[in-house]
Amino acid sequence: MDAIWLKIKADLRSRRLVAALITLTIAAASMLLTLALATLVNMDAPYERTFEALNGAHLWLYFDRQLVRRRDIERIAALPEVVQSTGVQYSVNSRVRIGNTRVWVSLRAIPESMEDWPVNRLWIEQGRGLQRGQLEALAGKDLNDLYHLQVGDRIGITRADGKQVELPVIGLAYNPMWDTYRNTQPPYVYLSEDTLRALYPEQESWDRSLGLRLADPEATQAVLTQIEAMLRPDTLVTHTDWHDVRRAAVFGARINFIFLGAFSLFAIVAAVLVITNNISSTVLAQFRQIGVLKAVGFAPGQIVLLYVGEYVVLAAIGTPIGLAAGIVLSPLPLKNVAASLSATFRPPWNLALVAAVLTAVPLIVILATLTSAYRGARANIIKAMAVGAEPPRHRPSLPMRLATALGLPMTWLLGLNDVFARPWRSFLTTLNLALGVIGIVFGLTLSETLDTYRNDPSLLGVVYDAVVTRGQTGDAQTRHLLSRSPDVEAFYGQVMVDVETADGRSFQVRAVEGNLAAFPFRITQGRFFAPGSDEAIAGQGLLDWLGLSIGDLISVQIKGEHGVPVTWRIVGQYPEPVNTGQMLMVNLSSLARRLKEPQPRTYYLKLSANADTARLKKYLEPRPDADLNLALVGQAIPGVVIYLQMAIFALAAVVIGIALVNVFNTSLLTVHEKMRTVGMLKTVGMTPAQVITMIGAAAGFLGVLATLAGVPAGFALTRTLLATFSKAYGFGQVQVVLNPLYALGLLPLMVAVSVLGSWLPGRRAAGISIVDVLRHE
């Protein structure tokens, strides 16, 4: 044992640079692993975590303000199944101005103190909560997603007396019971009750709602039935079930799950490969020494113990450093990741994660060392001393013969010869570089695909330039105005209809009429519906959800109606941009007779080529309190996707950095091992520049191999992931794009990375003293 420890110390002292590089690699891999695990920790049940942290309500009831009585609320709150209630919640639906856009929102009174707020608290994502006595607003985070409302902006509210009031936005909040789907509620703006009263003094005009926390969270339907039975008919207008909100939240976050899951998986695999590759290469490079050690009496077990001991010492230094770096750096990316999942950030300071990293990394190190050291321990002493781990091939390899036939310079040939002389080590280095390539291709493909969709929003199903909504103005008057505007080339009206299938699955139908042919609807499968027919087109999400195909009939009941179901034949599939693709589009004429309000309130516009949007806005909204509201189409790609794109690029950069360190390390080891050969080559006349070229040629060739392998692998990986993502998101097929020029550009980049990684070791080799090498023989 003393001999082993003596040798461990001697090795670590004599090869300080190599030991430092391996420690650095282990630390980088540990950091990557920490970030990956921390991402998984933050991805774990985000909705449930937030819901519990905020003591979310399981059931939210919206009442008719004319019919509901205080006694009703008290009776509901006193039900044995109800554990806690929010008490009556007051709100007013109103239009507010955000920038140049007027938006319908629900202005909701909330308690100013957390103590008065036992159920369904809000999570303040940015800024702060309301302060007593201040005229200010706390906005729902959806207003940030939809209209880019920021903390510090001002929103314009029209008071009951018609006067405009501007309130500063002091924070953005997440409400665990605001349903992003199947919800007729507009986005929320939270005010103090005093502020709401100052704006709308007539309390009778306020809407009433109530949030309930139940003893059995699964019993929402039973409790709802019980409540409906208690109340007079039509007292309960609508409700929100926490199951629906959770489903919508999970749907909405699915894209994030896919990308983050892929990131974590990729990072974990990369961490394992980096460690395995590095240690295997290092042990393989010491095969001659293993032969000598065996010759002087080391038993195979002692050889294994020696190398395992060496790398465990390095892992013991590198792992805590990487863990600490990962923990320190994790808030930078993960706070946003958590926010994108509408969850609070979980710092990776938990015992399980720390234990996992501190156990997993040394374990990987031990396994990687065991495999290589065991090979060394079993090697024939004479052969190991003579030729190292990999005996040279008897015949030059095909690529080597090809390179010779091509008449490549001798220095290049010598470099390439080294690559093929040690195929296993070359393979490991190439694998590491290829990981970097895969990371870049992943980022590039994602970026280009998003750019394609950004440049052509019709691919996402966004086929209009602007949306007009109306209040009191009649449908005919609105159409008249739109048809007279020189800035509007075409328009169609839409009524959104809530429907339900026979088995109780509810979704929304876009019932449209107008100049549809002028809009570039993208039909990914089948065809567009014929005008005036009972045909429909569906989003991929709806087809998947209901198990339908093109050609199938779909029958639904209009919500709130009890007549004969409406039936359409699905003739095509289109990319539906919202509601996870769970939408249907039909002719308005096919169900207009069945609707209480059959006239559109929303109109989608195609603007003329030289449209003056400012003039159009002034035309449709001549006064601040104008009834018509024009909103130009903003960014079609959600901001969170752009963030994820950047995260993927950051990952690619980390992997490239590790690849660079690894090429450096491998080149250094190779140079160390080749010292005698380099000395010899210099003796027979190789110049320092030729030595650098020779070592660079070997590394550059591995860069070429890595690019050739990594580009298709990266593209295939991205395509698979995006296909999964698009299916989950209800887009149908996604056009995955990678510019061949970028792919070609990767070739010089990876060659440059490889050559750069080998440059310093090459210089070191070029500078070695021939006499020193010969003296050490």
Added chain:
Amino acid sequence: MSALVELVDLEKTYPVGGSTFYALRGVSLQVQRGDFVAIMGPSGSGKSTLLHLTGGLDRPTAGRVRVGEHWLQQMNESELARFRRANIGFVFQFFHLIDNLTVQANVELPALLLEKKNKKAIRQRSTALLERLGIAAQAHKHPWELSGGQQQRVAIARALINSPTLLLGDEPTGNLDSASGQEVLHILEEFNALGQTILMVTHDAVAASRARHVLFIRDGLLVDALPGGDAQRIARRVTELQ
């Protein structure tokens, strides 16, 4: 300028701990074209250092080295490399062949570094050398598949492939058995007879006796010279000097 090699007041020192070790203390020497000179001396006497400085593998602390028309102390690293490539052939005690190249590739390597185009001529020359040295059958083998004697013959072929002005041997028989050593010396004699200038460092009086001249070095100074041929006389002189 009649001598092929001219060493003038060569000094070489190495720092050892806090002090300075003098490997050479002002050696001056001339080697004529076509000569075969052996340098003998005890371990640490400076004989290998002398060889390294002559071949441009190392730089003197003081003094000058000329080989042919080249003053080595004026050259930078790249110029020295090109000089070695064209003018010097080295044969070492431990062969220093490249493991993952075949015998023939090892031999051709310096020529390929020197002449990038004329590969056919290089192949002809390497084949001829291998045949002459009796190892043509081993041309496609790797060094580790050969005996020590065979490996040293490969090293000699490699040293001669560029028809160097000067062949330097650093204990070329030191790692060989007696019979193989004799074969190597015989080969060197043959090439010397054809006009090849050889400077060889050796411990072995028998090997030194195969040279035309034998120089004795001790403590970094040339102390004596004898003609070659008489191994016993050379051995006695070595003993006297120790």
